[in-house]
Amino acid sequence: MATPSRYVGTAQSRQDGPAKVTGAAKYAAEFTAPDLAHGVVVSSAIAKGRITAIDTRAAEAVPGVIKVLTHENKPRTAWLDYNYRDQVAPPGSPFRALNGPEIVYGGQPVALVVAESFELARHGASLVKVTYDEEVPNTDLEKNRGAAYVPPKKRSGIKPPPDPRGDAAGAFDKAPIQLRQEYRQAIEHHNPMEPHASTVVYEGEGKLTIHDKIQGVNNTQGYVCGVFNLKPDDVRVITPYVGGGFGSGLRPQYQLYLAVAAALDLKRSVRVVLTRDQMFTFGYRPETVQTVALGADRDGRLQALTHDAVAGTSTFEDYQEAVVNWSGLLYHCPNVTLDYKLAKIDTYTPSDMRAPGAVTGIFALESAMDELAYATGVDPLELRLRNYAERDEGEGKDFTSKALRAAYEQGAARFGWSKRKAEPRAMRDGRELVGWGMATGVWEAMMMQSSASATLMPDGKLELACSTADLGTGTYTILSQIGADALGLDLDRVTTRLGDTALPEAPLAGGSWTAASSGAAVQAACRKVAETLFGYARGMADSALANADFAHVTFADGEIRLQTDPSRKVGIADAMRAGGVATVEATETVKPSMLTAMRYSAYTHSAVFAEVKVDEELGVVRVTRVVSAIAAGKILNLKTARSQILGGVVMGIGAALEEESMLDHNLGRIMNHNLGEYHVPVNADIHDIEVIFVDEHDDKVSPLGVKGLGEIGIVGAAAAVANAVFHATGKRVRELPITIDKILA
Amino acid sequence: MLSDSGSSASPGTIPVTLTVNGQERRLRVAPWTTLLDLLREELDLTGTKKGCDHGQCGACTVIVDGKRINSCLALAVQKDGARVTTIEGLSSGSLHPVQAAFLEHDAFQCGYCTPGQIMSAVALIEEGRARSRDEIREHMSGNICRCGAYANIVDAVEDVLKGKSSSRSSSVREAAE
Structure with missing residues (x-):
C-alpha cells in the first residue's frame, strides 16, 4: 500500500481548536x-x-x-x-x-x-x-555539595553518565588553552x-x-x-x-x-x-551547580572535556536527569570525563521539566564553548563546526540521522550571523548595546511502546483513539493527519479521541516521544483496517482488484485503487458492504526497534541564534530576535510544530532572564510562590522568533521518521541568550537567570 | 452561591441581577463569591478560567460593561446590574473574528489561557489603543500564556485589527459594550 502525504507534512489548524477558542473544552476541575x-x-x-x-x-x-x-x-x-x-x-x-x-x-x-x-x-x-x-531546615544546595553522592540506584529510563574515554585530566593539563568555570541553574517551577x-x-x-x-x-x-x-x-x-504540563x-x-x-x-x-x-509545593527543575573544563588547541579543537554536576533532590527520593551526558555527545573530543551527583535538601522531589537535564547541562556546555571561542579568537559558529561530532563518541555508535550542520548553516544565514562583529561591545543601537549569541541544542529522539485503534464508521468517518494526552502539543491533529493519509480520507472526516483509560494504552505524553510512538500505532492500526478493506474489495464478485496485491494499491478519495491503473478501483463503502460489516476496526501495538537502538544513537538537534539589546544603565535585557533551526526528522504538521518550537524558545528566554524560585534558607520555604513574583515571559517580553525545520530524512529512528519536538525548542535557548548578553556587554553571567542585578554588578 | 443551592451555610446571600451573555440572571450570591467562581461554579460557564485567583495571570478575563477585567478580583455582588460577556457569549454559530484568527494563527496550545486572551483581545481592539505590534504586545501582557504562543497571539490580533481575517463584524462592538 502506498501512502501519499496529503496532510502529513502540511500546516493544519488544530482539531481541538474550536473547542478551545469557544470555551467548550473541559479541563480536570471543570x-x-x-x-x-x-x-x-x-x-x-x-x-x-x-x-x-x-x-x-x-x-x-x-x-x-x-x-x-x-x-x-x-x-x-x-x-x-x-x-x-x-x-x-x-x-x-x-x-x-x-x-x-x-x-x-x-x-x-x-x-x-x-x-x-x-x-x-x-x-x-x-x-x-x-x-x-x-x-x-536544610535547603541550601551550596552547603550540601560536600555530601553529594552518586545515586546508588539509577532511575529507570535515565542513562547515567557514560564511562570516561581517554584521559581528560592529563589532556587538560597539556592543552594550550584551558578553561574551567562553574555554572548554576536556579530552581524553576513549571507553572502551567x-x-x-x-x-x-x-x-x-x-x-x-x-x-x-x-x-x-x-x-x-x-x-x-x-x-x-x-x-x-x-x-x-x-x-x-x-x-x-511541561512535565508537572x-x-x-x-x-x-x-x-x-x-x-x-x-x-x-x-x-x-x-x-x-x-x-x-511539588516538583520543579532542580538547582544544579556544574563545573565545565575545556582543554583545546589554539585553533579551538577540543582535547579534553570534563563536566561535573551536583543537583538537589529531596530527602526521600533520588530524582535523576541527564545533565552531563550531552557533553560527551555533542562534540568530537578524545578525552572526556562526566560526573553527576545528587545532594539532599529539605524540599519536595524535583520533577522533569521541559527538556529535563538538557536545559541545565547545555547551558553550561554551550556557555563554556562560547568562552572557548573568545579565548581562541575563533567565531563561535566556526568553533562548533570544527568540533562537529560525526558519531556518538560516548556510545561508539552512528546517528540514525544528524542534520545539525544544515541547521547551523540555515540558521546562521537567516539570522545574518556573518555580519556579526567579533568583539564584545562592538554593536550598538542608540543607547542599547546589541549582542549576538548562538548555541547548539540536543535532545534524545525516543519511541515507546504504544497502542492505538482505528475504526472506520458506517458513514465513512474514521475514529482514532489512544489514551495519551494532548497538552497543547498538537497530538489530536497529527494523529488525525496520519489516519487521513493512511486511508485516503479528507481530514475533516477523521477524529481522534485521547485521554481516557478506556482507550488503547499509550505512554505518558512526555520526553518528546508521543508523535513517534502513538503516531506509529495509529499508522499500524490504519494499515490493518486497510488490509481488511482490501480483503473485502478483492473478494467481491468481478472485483476490479481481483488479482491485485495489497502492496500495489493506494487509498484515495474513499476508494481503493491500483497504483498502475487507477481506473481499477473499489469504493471503500462498497468493500464494507461486500464484507457485510458496518464498521471496520483494528487495534495495533507498536514497539521501538531494539536492533536499531543497539546500533544507532537517535537525537534531535538545533542551532539557536539570539539577538539581545541591553540598556546598560538600567540593566534591562531584551531578546529582540531569535532564529531556531531544528533538525528533528519528519515534521508532521508545520503549524503545530512551529508552535512547539516557539513555546520552547519562550520558556528558554524565561530560563535565561526571569525564572527562579527563591528559597529562604532560614525558613526552608520558597518566597516568590506566585505569578507576580515568579516571573515568566509575558507578551511584551517576546519579540521576533523565527523557526526553521531543516530537511532530515530518517528511516531508522521510528516508523514515521519522526523524532519529536516537545523539548528541543527550549534546549540551547538560554545559552544563546547568555552568550548574546556577553557579546553585548562583555559581562559573562554564569548563573541563570541573568537578572538586572547581575548585569549591573 | 445561589439561594436555591440549598446551602444553609452561606454567610447570608444578597440579591444580584446580572446580564450574562445577553441573558438576565437574577441570583442570590454570598458576599464572598467572586465573579469568577460564580461563573464557573454556579452558572456552569467554565470557559472562563482560574489560573491564579490573584489577578496575576489574566486567564479569568471577561468583559464587564465594555471593559475587560480580571473576574477573580471582582466580587459578584459588586457587579449588580452589570452586563457580563464571557467566551461562551462571544459567538453563536460561527466564530467571532478574534476566535477565528486565534484558530488560523495557532495562537494557543493547551488552550487554558485562551478564553482570557480572546476576551482581552476583543476588548483591546475596541479600546483602539493598539496600533502597532509593540502596542499589542504591551496591552496583551496582562494575559500570561505559559505555552508561549505570544508571537501567534500578536499575529492573530494584528490580523483582526487590519480587518484581514473575514470581515470584522459588529459583534466585536457588541461584545465590548
Whole structure:
C-alpha cells in the first residue's frame, strides 16, 4: 500500500481548536457531579519538624464543612512504597500526603477541608490550627555539595553518565588553552496555566471516574489502584484536555491522593484544586551547580572535556536527569570525563521539566564553548563546526540521522550571523548595546511502546483513539493527519479521541516521544483496517482488484485503487458492504526497534541564534530576535510544530532572564510562590522568533521518521541568550537567570 | 452561591441581577463569591478560567460593561446590574473574528489561557489603543500564556485589527459594550 502525504507534512489548524477558542473544552476541575463536594488543602507553615497538635474543631463547626482529613483520621491506604510508585517515579520512597506528623518540606499538605462549596472549604481551611515542633531546615544546595553522592540506584529510563574515554585530566593539563568555570541553574517551577486539580466522581459501589490533571491517564489509574487497593475496572480516568504540563503532570500529585481519599471516605464526589501558591509545593527543575573544563588547541579543537554536576533532590527520593551526558555527545573530543551527583535538601522531589537535564547541562556546555571561542579568537559558529561530532563518541555508535550542520548553516544565514562583529561591545543601537549569541541544542529522539485503534464508521468517518494526552502539543491533529493519509480520507472526516483509560494504552505524553510512538500505532492500526478493506474489495464478485496485491494499491478519495491503473478501483463503502460489516476496526501495538537502538544513537538537534539589546544603565535585557533551526526528522504538521518550537524558545528566554524560585534558607520555604513574583515571559517580553525545520530524512529512528519536538525548542535557548548578553556587554553571567542585578554588578 | 443551592451555610446571600451573555440572571450570591467562581461554579460557564485567583495571570478575563477585567478580583455582588460577556457569549454559530484568527494563527496550545486572551483581545481592539505590534504586545501582557504562543497571539490580533481575517463584524462592538 502506498501512502501519499496529503496532510502529513502540511500546516493544519488544530482539531481541538474550536473547542478551545469557544470555551467548550473541559479541563480536570471543570467536570462536575450532582453530589460534588469541594476540598481545599491546608499547607504546612514549616519546612521541617513535626505536627504536635492539629485542631480542626473550628473548621468542623462551620455549617457546610463536611470533613477535615488529617494524618490523624485519614483512611488506611497501602503500606508498601511499591504501591505508591508511579510510572516515572525515581528511586526512593514516594511522598504520601497526611501519612504522619512529620514535615519533610515547606508547603507540605497537612489537612484537606471538604465542604459543600469551594468558599466554605477555603474558609474552613483558614480555621485549621496546626502546632509544630520546628527543626532547622536544610535547603541550601551550596552547603550540601560536600555530601553529594552518586545515586546508588539509577532511575529507570535515565542513562547515567557514560564511562570516561581517554584521559581528560592529563589532556587538560597539556592543552594550550584551558578553561574551567562553574555554572548554576536556579530552581524553576513549571507553572502551567491550569492549576493541578482532580475531580473524583463517586459512581457508587467503590467505582470512581476521575478527571485528573495528568499527562497520561494510565499513570493516574495505576497509582490510584495501587494506593487504594482498587481494581482497574473500577477506576476510569478521563482527561481530554490538559492546561499545560511541561512535565508537572507526569507524576500523580497530592491533590489526586487527597481527592480520592476523601471521595472513598465520604462516599461522594470530591474535587480538589490547588492554588497557584500550592503549585510551588511539588516538583520543579532542580538547582544544579556544574563545573565545565575545556582543554583545546589554539585553533579551538577540543582535547579534553570534563563536566561535573551536583543537583538537589529531596530527602526521600533520588530524582535523576541527564545533565552531563550531552557533553560527551555533542562534540568530537578524545578525552572526556562526566560526573553527576545528587545532594539532599529539605524540599519536595524535583520533577522533569521541559527538556529535563538538557536545559541545565547545555547551558553550561554551550556557555563554556562560547568562552572557548573568545579565548581562541575563533567565531563561535566556526568553533562548533570544527568540533562537529560525526558519531556518538560516548556510545561508539552512528546517528540514525544528524542534520545539525544544515541547521547551523540555515540558521546562521537567516539570522545574518556573518555580519556579526567579533568583539564584545562592538554593536550598538542608540543607547542599547546589541549582542549576538548562538548555541547548539540536543535532545534524545525516543519511541515507546504504544497502542492505538482505528475504526472506520458506517458513514465513512474514521475514529482514532489512544489514551495519551494532548497538552497543547498538537497530538489530536497529527494523529488525525496520519489516519487521513493512511486511508485516503479528507481530514475533516477523521477524529481522534485521547485521554481516557478506556482507550488503547499509550505512554505518558512526555520526553518528546508521543508523535513517534502513538503516531506509529495509529499508522499500524490504519494499515490493518486497510488490509481488511482490501480483503473485502478483492473478494467481491468481478472485483476490479481481483488479482491485485495489497502492496500495489493506494487509498484515495474513499476508494481503493491500483497504483498502475487507477481506473481499477473499489469504493471503500462498497468493500464494507461486500464484507457485510458496518464498521471496520483494528487495534495495533507498536514497539521501538531494539536492533536499531543497539546500533544507532537517535537525537534531535538545533542551532539557536539570539539577538539581545541591553540598556546598560538600567540593566534591562531584551531578546529582540531569535532564529531556531531544528533538525528533528519528519515534521508532521508545520503549524503545530512551529508552535512547539516557539513555546520552547519562550520558556528558554524565561530560563535565561526571569525564572527562579527563591528559597529562604532560614525558613526552608520558597518566597516568590506566585505569578507576580515568579516571573515568566509575558507578551511584551517576546519579540521576533523565527523557526526553521531543516530537511532530515530518517528511516531508522521510528516508523514515521519522526523524532519529536516537545523539548528541543527550549534546549540551547538560554545559552544563546547568555552568550548574546556577553557579546553585548562583555559581562559573562554564569548563573541563570541573568537578572538586572547581575548585569549591573 | 445561589439561594436555591440549598446551602444553609452561606454567610447570608444578597440579591444580584446580572446580564450574562445577553441573558438576565437574577441570583442570590454570598458576599464572598467572586465573579469568577460564580461563573464557573454556579452558572456552569467554565470557559472562563482560574489560573491564579490573584489577578496575576489574566486567564479569568471577561468583559464587564465594555471593559475587560480580571473576574477573580471582582466580587459578584459588586457587579449588580452589570452586563457580563464571557467566551461562551462571544459567538453563536460561527466564530467571532478574534476566535477565528486565534484558530488560523495557532495562537494557543493547551488552550487554558485562551478564553482570557480572546476576551482581552476583543476588548483591546475596541479600546483602539493598539496600533502597532509593540502596542499589542504591551496591552496583551496582562494575559500570561505559559505555552508561549505570544508571537501567534500578536499575529492573530494584528490580523483582526487590519480587518484581514473575514470581515470584522459588529459583534466585536457588541461584545465590548
